Amino acid sequence: MNEDLGNGKIVEIGGQWVGPTQDRLYELAAELGIETFPTFIDGENVLELNGKLSRYKGTIPRLNPFALLEVERTRRRMDSLAATVPREAPWDAPRAAKLDATTLGGWLDRGMHLAASRRLVEIAARTVWGCDSRDISLLFALWYVNAAGGFNALIDVEGGAQQDRFVGGSQLISLRMAEQLRRPVELGMPVNRIGWSADGVVVTAGDTEVKARRAIVAMAPSLCERVEFFPGLPPARSQLAQRMPWGSYLKCIAVYDEPFWRTDGLSGEGISDEGPATTTFDNSPPDGIPGVLLAFVSGPEARAIQRLDEAARRDAVLAGLARMYGTKALSPERWIEQDWAREPFTGGGPVCFMAPGVSTGFGRALSEPVGPIHWAGTETSSTWSGYMDGAVRSGEGAAAEVLERL
Amino acid sequence: MNEDLGNGKIVEIGGQWVGPTQDRLYELAAELGIETFPTFIDGENVLELNGKLSRYKGTIPRLNPFALLEVERTRRRMDSLAATVPREAPWDAPRAAKLDATTLGGWLDRGMHLAASRRLVEIAARTVWGCDSRDISLLFALWYVNAAGGFNALIDVEGGAQQDRFVGGSQLISLRMAEQLRRPVELGMPVNRIGWSADGVVVTAGDTEVKARRAIVAMAPSLCERVEFFPGLPPARSQLAQRMPWGSYLKCIAVYDEPFWRTDGLSGEGISDEGPATTTFDNSPPDGIPGVLLAFVSGPEARAIQRLDEAARRDAVLAGLARMYGTKALSPERWIEQDWAREPFTGGGPVCFMAPGVSTGFGRALSEPVGPIHWAGTETSSTWSGYMDGAVRSGEGAAAEVLERL
Numbered sequence: 001m002n003e004d005l006g007n008g009k010i011v012e013i014g015g016q017w018v019g020p021t022q023d024r025l026y027e028l029a030a031e032l033g034i035e036t037f038p039t040f041i042d043g044e045n046v047l048e049l050n051g052k053l054s055r056y057k058g059t060i061p062r063l064n065p066f067a068l069l070e071v072e073r074t075r076r077r078m079d080s081l082a083a084t085v086p087r088e089a090p091w092d093a094p095r096a097a098k099l100d101a102t103t104l105g106g107w108l109d110r111g112m113h114l115a116a117s118r119r120l121v122e123i124a125a126r127t128v129w130g131c132d133s134r135d136i137s138l139l140f141a142l143w144y145v146n147a148a149g150g151f152n153a154l155i156d157v158e159g160g161a162q163q164d165r166f167v168g169g170s171q172l173i174s175l176r177m178a179e180q181l182r183r184p185v186e187l188g189m190p191v192n193r194i195g196w197s198a199d200g201v202v203v204t205a206g207d208t209e210v211k212a213r214r215a216i217v218a219m220a221p222s223l224c225e226r227v228e229f230f231p232g233l234p235p236a237r238s239q240l241a242q243r244m245p246w247g248s249y250l251k252c253i254a255v256y257d258e259p260f261w262r263t264d265g266l267s268g269e270g271i272s273d274e275g276p277a278t279t280t281f282d283n284s285p286p287d288g289i290p291g292v293l294l295a296f297v298s299g300p301e302a303r304a305i306q307r308l309d310e311a312a313r314r315d316a317v318l319a320g321l322a323r324m325y326g327t328k329a330l331s332p333e334r335w336i337e338q339d340w341a342r343e344p345f346t347g348g349g350p351v352c353f354m355a356p357g358v359s360t361g362f363g364r365a366l367s368e369p370v371g372p373i374h375w376a377g378t379e380t381s382s383t384w385s386g387y388m389d390g391a392v393r394s395g396e397g398a399a400a401e402v403l404e405r406l
Numbered sequence: 407m408n409e410d411l412g413n414g415k416i417v418e419i420g421g422q423w424v425g426p427t428q429d430r431l432y433e434l435a436a437e438l439g440i441e442t443f444p445t446f447i448d449g450e451n452v453l454e455l456n457g458k459l460s461r462y463k464g465t466i467p468r469l470n471p472f473a474l475l476e477v478e479r480t481r482r483r484m485d486s487l488a489a490t491v492p493r494e495a496p497w498d499a500p501r502a503a504k505l506d507a508t509t510l511g512g513w514l515d516r517g518m519h520l521a522a523s524r525r526l527v528e529i530a531a532r533t534v535w536g537c538d539s540r541d542i543s544l545l546f547a548l549w550y551v552n553a554a555g556g557f558n559a560l561i562d563v564e565g566g567a568q569q570d571r572f573v574g575g576s577q578l579i580s581l582r583m584a585e586q587l588r589r590p591v592e593l594g595m596p597v598n599r600i601g602w603s604a605d606g607v608v609v610t611a612g613d614t615e616v617k618a619r620r621a622i623v624a625m626a627p628s629l630c631e632r633v634e635f636f637p638g639l640p641p642a643r644s645q646l647a648q649r650m651p652w653g654s655y656l657k658c659i660a661v662y663d664e665p666f667w668r669t670d671g672l673s674g675e676g677i678s679d680e681g682p683a684t685t686t687f688d689n690s691p692p693d694g695i696p697g698v699l700l701a702f703v704s705g706p707e708a709r710a711i712q713r714l715d716e717a718a719r720r721d722a723v724l725a726g727l728a729r730m731y732g733t734k735a736l737s738p739e740r741w742i743e744q745d746w747a748r749e750p751f752t753g754g755g756p757v758c759f760m761a762p763g764v765s766t767g768f769g770r771a772l773s774e775p776v777g778p779i780h781w782a783g784t785e786t787s788s789t790w791s792g793y794m795d796g797a798v799r800s801g802e803g804a805a806a807e808v809l810e811r812l
Contacts, residue, residue, distance in 0.1 A: 101511055101540035103762055109507075134507035135763030222648045225631035228750065235654065235712040235747035239754055242628045242651035248641065248767075303767055306641040341641035344634065348645055355761030356509055357541030361654075361709055 002169040003253075003336055009285045010169040011253055011292055013338040015350075015388045016283075019156075019163035021149055022389035024396070025173075029166060032176040036164040039157050040282040043262060046270035046324045049116060053324070059156045061271060067117040074112055074121055075151050082145040087382040090143035091360045100360040104141040105134030123271055123278045124155050126299040129353050130247015135299075140354035147385045157269065157281075161387060167286060170388065190345070193228040196371050213406060216398045218376035218391075220352050221366065222246065223345070229373075236365040243358045244366075244379065246348020248302035250339045252277060252295040252317045254332035259284050259291030261325045268293055270324045275301040277320050290333065293321060298350075306339065313337065351386035352379050374398045408575035409659075409742055415691045416575040417659055417698055419744040421756075421794045422689075425562075425569035427555050428795035430802070431579075435572060438582040442570040445563050446688040449668060452676035452730045455522060459730070465562045467677060473523040480518055480527055481557050488551040493788040496549035497766045506766040510547040511540030529677055529684045530561050532705040535759050536653015541705075546760040553791045563675065563687075567793060573692060576794065596751070599634040602777050619812060622804045624782035624797075626758050627772065628652065629751070635779075642771040649764045650772075650785065652754020654708035656745045658683060658701040658723045660738035665690050665697030667731045674699055676730045681707040683726050696739065699727060704756075712745065719743065757792035758785050780804045 002010040018025050018036060029036065047054045047061035056062040060071060085093040093099060104125060112118045125133040129141070148154050154161055166172060178185045186205075193204040194215060201215040217224065221244040224233075232238060259282060261268050268282025277295030284292045295317055297305060305313045314335055321329035340349035354363075367380040376398035381390030408416040424431050424442060435442065453460050453467035462468040466477060491499040499505060510531060518524045531539040535547070554560050560567055572578060584591045592611075599610040600621060607621040623630065627650040630639075638644060665688060667674050674688025683701030690698045701723055703711060711719045720741055727735035746755035760769070773786040782804035787796030 101509065101515075101538075103507065103509075105507055106512070132507075132763050132767070135761070135767070222631065225628065232748055232750050235745060235754075236709060239651060239654060239747050242648075242753060245645060245648035248645060300767065303642060339641060341645050342638055344638050347648060348641075355541070355763075357538050357761075361538070361541070361706065 002171040005255060005285075005290060005292075005334070009290065011255070011283060011285075011336065012169050012171065013251060013253070013336060014170065016165055016170050017162045018166070018388065019153070019161040020159055021153065022161070022384055022387065024392045025387075025389040028177075028392055029173055032173060034172050034176070035167040037167055037286045038164055039162055040259075040262075040284060040288070041157050041267050041269060043265045043267040045267050046272075046280075048270070048272035048274055048324055049119065050273065055266075058158075059152070059160070061120065063116050063120070067114045067120075070112055070114050070117040071120055074108065074117070077111065078142070078145060079150045079152075082142040082150070085139065085142045085146050087143070087147055090139055091363050093139065093142075096139055096360055099142065100137050100139035100358075101356055102138045103134045103356060104136045104138050105132060107138045108133055119273050120271070123273060124151075126301070127279045127296055128154050128350075129299075130249040130302070130348065130350050131245075131299045131353060135355065136353050137356045137359055139359045143359065144353075144385055147381070147383055147390070148387070161384075162281070173388075191227055193230065194373065195230045196373055198371060201372050212372075214372040214374060214402045216374045216376050216395075216402060218395065218398070220244070220246065220347065220377060221379060222347055222352065233370055233373075234365070236362050237368075237370055240358075240362040240365045243362055244352045244354055246340065246346070246352050247350060248299055248306070248341060249349035250297040250302050250305070250313075250317075250337060251349070252297060252314075253283065253336040253338075254293045254295070254318065254321060254329065255334035255336070256291040256293070256328070256332055259288050259293075260328045261293070262288070262291075264326070266325065268325075272320055272324060274323070275320055276305045277301075277317050280321065280324065293325070293329065293332075295321060302339075302341075306341070310337070369401065374401050408577040411661060411691075411696060411698075411740070415696065417661070417689060417691075417742065418575050418577065419657060419659070419742060420576065422571055422576050423568045424572065424794065425559070425567040426565055427559065428567070428790055428793065430798045431793075431795040434583075434798055435579055438579060440578050440582070441573040443573055443692045444570055445568055446665075446668075446690060446694070447563050447673050447675060449671045449673040451673050452678075452686075454676070454678035454680055454730055455525065456679065461672075464564075465558070465566070467526065469522050469526070473520045473526075476518055476520050476523040477526055480514065480523070483517065484548070484551060485556045485558075488548040488556070491545065491548045491552050493549070493553050496545055497769050499545065499548075502545055502766055505548065506543050506545035506764075507762055508544045509540045509762060510542045510544050511538060513544045514539055525679050526677070529679060530557075532707070533685045533702055534560050534756075535705075536655040536708070536754065536756050537705045537759060541761060542759050543762045543765055545765045549765065550759075550791055553787070553789055553796070554793070567790075568687070579794075597633055599636065600779065601636045602779055604777060607778050618778075620778040620780060620808045622780045622782050622801075622808060624801065624804070626650070626652065626753065626783060627785060628753055628758065639776055640771070642768050643774075643776055646764075646768040646771045649768055650758040650760055652746065652752070652758050653756060654705055654712070654747060655755035656703040656708050656711070656719075656723075656743060657755070658703060658720075658744075659689065659742040660699045660701070660724065660727060660735065661740040661742070662697040662699070662734070662738050665694050665699075666734045667699070668694070668697075670732070672731065674731075678726055678730060680729070681726055682711045683707075683723050686727065686730065699731070699735065699738075701727060708745075708747075712747070716743070775807065780807050 044055040189205040195202040283294035378390035384390040450461040595611040689700035784796035790796040
């Protein structure tokens, strides 16, 4: 969603980036006349690790050479293992049962020996999935990496999923698509019930009832718990809804007169192991006015500050930004905090993940149609699952599935 | 729930047993004039392992002595580790983070070396939690074991949680409690919404609205997803609802003229690694007429047969019973199958469990009141969590919590 910053400037409080191989999203935006611009990366990045501050260029910070080698080795091991996990059917991977019986974190703990590199990979994992790496199935994580084309694609700015932004904000995509519909999208009408049979569906939202031959449900699996299906969904699908939690994630946005860090030679991209925000980005509009710092608080760090009140959360995050970018960071003109766990129609962020056993036990049910009910949503996409590009692909896939059957 | 077998006989299709140290359940039943009788255990038990059938006495089957030793050693290791996990605060256990970062199955895989004993412990775990041991957090499993007073307490008939049954069926307890209320319990009124503030709650169920100073919500955590809380619950509590799935579990009941296995010198208690039912019990009424065999299908086995149609599920389970108890088992007078994953107001069985990271990350939210909202249900009990005894204790605890604040 776009948040208005005045003077025609916006900042997104939802998904915002697009990068190489996310072709369906680039194409759709182009079709709708929405332009992209590169995420600001000029200057040096900041790393806060073990109480020490340093500067670096690119995605991987300056660590001691051994730690750097271990990060690179881990990435390569992850990518080559991920390449063995079929995008369309992760449960068919060689040794799928074994990979699904352990966690990403357990695998990292066993394979990495240096604290600094392990910590860095942990920050990356928490930023990608919004949870501790020890909460997530290794098989699921590998599948997700493969669906993106490799771990670097997930974490890189240049050449990766954070490379470009949309002029006018990502929400323009849905707004312009909605304009093209013959009938306006009905908002504020959450569906309570979906009755279904071989003949079709009856969808109820409050007092409104819609009959159709088929329905596409494009909701996060856990949100499907809110809808009464009648008759009930098959056990594997109904239990999947209990088994794909959202990560814990806050997107914090500090708006300043100008991007003061740029004059210090800094890009605004940063990593901190002290937190609570463990990753930051320059999120200013294309012309750099106002200056916007974006800070992600994820997983255990998110849960820690969620217990504080609003002012204390702000203070905690700004204190971290000040350590990284100087005391000017303490006084933003404006402060925007988005915690998706507080959004009743979301439930968390940035994505839904699977614990051990879920992919092999319930994964098929994620996209297998149930009678006239088809499933969409980025979780169901075998390419760029979890991203806006995956959402677009899943919508196209579900539409094709329905057309085939009409 | 009781299922009528005619002639005043019943069989339970929900929880049914009570055993030593489940004192609050025994006391409540006695208070309500409900008697207990011992689960039938006379004769020998059956073990099907690796395609071979054998007979044994007691909880632990006759395996080769090495395998037996390993089972016993594993049980002792589990009990002594479980004893380090505080019942009221498992997240405070020594090395809680580490115990919560691995699965019960991973721990068993590392510590056990013989296939036969590992398989036996797996069957026990699946029967207790309704999932593969590799799906469940080690910390959670240890806490659950400690809340019951040890692993044997969970799996034993004599001296354990399956020792006794209720004359007339366990549902008599709720029915008789309901009779004592001044106003009848309102049935068929699922709550849609709970509005809350410092002053109290407004609970909405369809067209009915109830105002109260406090509310006790005694639902499985995942079912709380179905209720709209306004304002929304704190993030840890709302995300817990996405993180405590039900096991996959079928309770199958075959009713025969008489308990024919008894005349063969068999108790009806059995274990099979071929399944689909991996554990069986004699579930006949006190006088043994009719003969009732109870068969549990759990975890991966449950998901495998859930994909079949009703007749094929019945055939698969009966074929297993016939291997264990002879061909007479193939022709029951009556067949009752209960799959809780198909019950919209349950969602699975026999209990809810936690994957890695959930206890340390979200466990506190399980029973911490939110304003005027208090939580009950067996999941919140620190003694016999998951059992009817824990449910009774949790109700008493929540009532005390409310009285303290009124």
